[in-house]
Amino acid sequence: MSTHLLDHFSTQLDQLKQQGNLRQFSANLQQDRYITINQQRMLNLASNDYLGLAADIQLREQFFDETLNAQRWMSSSSSRLLTGNFPEYEQLEASLSHAFHGRAALLFNSGYHMNIGILPALADSKTLILADKLVHASMIDGIRLSTAKYVRYRHNDLIHLTQLLEKYHEDAAIERIIVVTESIFSMDGDETDLAELVRIKKQFAKVMLYVDEAHAIGVRGERGLGCAEQYAVIDEIDLLVGTFGKAMASVGGYLICHPVIREYLINSMRPLIFSTAQPPICMAWTDFILRQVLQLDAKRQHLLQISRQLQQAVLSQGYDCPSSSHIVPVIIGESQKTVAQAKALQAAGFYIMPVRPPTVPQHSSRLRISLTASISAAEIDQLATLL
Numbered sequence: 001m002s003t004h005l006l007d008h009f010s011t012q013l014d015q016l017k018q019q020g021n022l023r024q025f026s027a028n029l030q031q032d033r034y035i036t037i038n039q040q041r042m043l044n045l046a047s048n049d050y051l052g053l054a055a056d057i058q059l060r061e062q063f064f065d066e067t068l069n070a071q072r073w074m075s076s077s078s079s080r081l082l083t084g085n086f087p088e089y090e091q092l093e094a095s096l097s098h099a100f101h102g103r104a105a106l107l108f109n110s111g112y113h114m115n116i117g118i119l120p121a122l123a124d125s126k127t128l129i130l131a132d133k134l135v136h137a138s139m140i141d142g143i144r145l146s147t148a149k150y151v152r153y154r155h156n157d158l159i160h161l162t163q164l165l166e167k168y169h170e171d172a173a174i175e176r177i178i179v180v181t182e183s184i185f186s187m188d189g190d191e192t193d194l195a196e197l198v199r200i201k202k203q204f205a206k207v208m209l210y211v212d213e214a215h216a217i218g219v220r221g222e223r224g225l226g227c228a229e230q231y232a233v234i235d236e237i238d239l240l241v242g243t244f245g246k247a248m249a250s251v252g253g254y255l256i257c258h259p260v261i262r263e264y265l266i267n268s269m270r271p272l273i274f275s276t277a278q279p280p281i282c283m284a285w286t287d288f289i290l291r292q293v294l295q296l297d298a299k300r301q302h303l304l305q306i307s308r309q310l311q312q313a314v315l316s317q318g319y320d321c322p323s324s325s326h327i328v329p330v331i332i333g334e335s336q337k338t339v340a341q342a343k344a345l346q347a348a349g350f351y352i353m354p355v356r357p358p359t360v361p362q363h364s365s366r367l368r369i370s371l372t373a374s375i376s377a378a379e380i381d382q383l384a385t386l387l
């Protein structure tokens, strides 16, 4: 490639660097609750391993002891529609279906695949998508790939959503409206009032709800089935999605839905049809983890307590903190300052990452503290004094 062609990209990278927005991989070593980077060992406060299960070596050993070598398929070598549909897939879907009140379950290679696949498959030009302003990039990409009309409502503003529904519901050109939101939001750690959302939906016959529980599965509800379980609305959410890469200590995405929708997606969802299915061993591991998670209410309660403790500490230091969950942002504003504060906390032994635009809106750069059930109240106290 000529240097002339490369210059274009180098200039853009220089600009990102000047703005404090350049992203880089860092070599890290993770062990238990700690992460070591450049030989510095820090308490890991940037992990999505919310229940501490990914770091649990005994759990891993138990799984491999129970799983015979002959069952340890490391590749499915095909899409599920060809030869990739191993029994492990069917087993995990059956377990999910059983947990989620007998509703149908469908698996995806990742949460990203899930969100960029389901929405374009279901939403055609006669569909309107109403999405919360802060939904994850994967849902935005899914919406962009669809041919639907698309309007965003103010973050968590269900009055604004209702106004939009009233405006569009009688439009004869619109046959379906899909309302898209997260239950716990990935960057602000605040949550949607799912009970109210369901109440609103029931007033509008054309509406389907699409709720992403990526940050709530495993963490909320008596059995860890997410905010939908916590607010007793599992049966009311038409398209209930989540991911296994966070509290579930695995990888992949799932949808809980009506069997007709499941069958329709198997026949129309491109990332499902045209991609090699995940290795069966991952399915077996997720199924194993699901069985554990259903019984981990004590961990969930602990996580709730330390989350409240940290939210209070952040607020009492005068920072903005919208969180009502285990994701606790400390909103600083400018990227350079946020990076400097993250570095200072890292030097003091707390691994906290800065999150900057475009992941969050301009001038809302933040320290994103994500708590796991392995962290103690004493460690939160230490962190609070540093803040």
Ligand SMILES: Cc1ncc(COP(=O)(O)O)c(C=O)c1O
Pocket: 110, 111, 112, 113, 115, 136, 138, 182, 186, 212, 214, 215, 243, 244, 245, 251, 252, 253
């Ligand atoms: C709300 C939400 N949905 C989906 C995803 C994507 O999930 P995955 O990491 O499994 O691709 C994420 C990932 O961070 C997320 O925060």
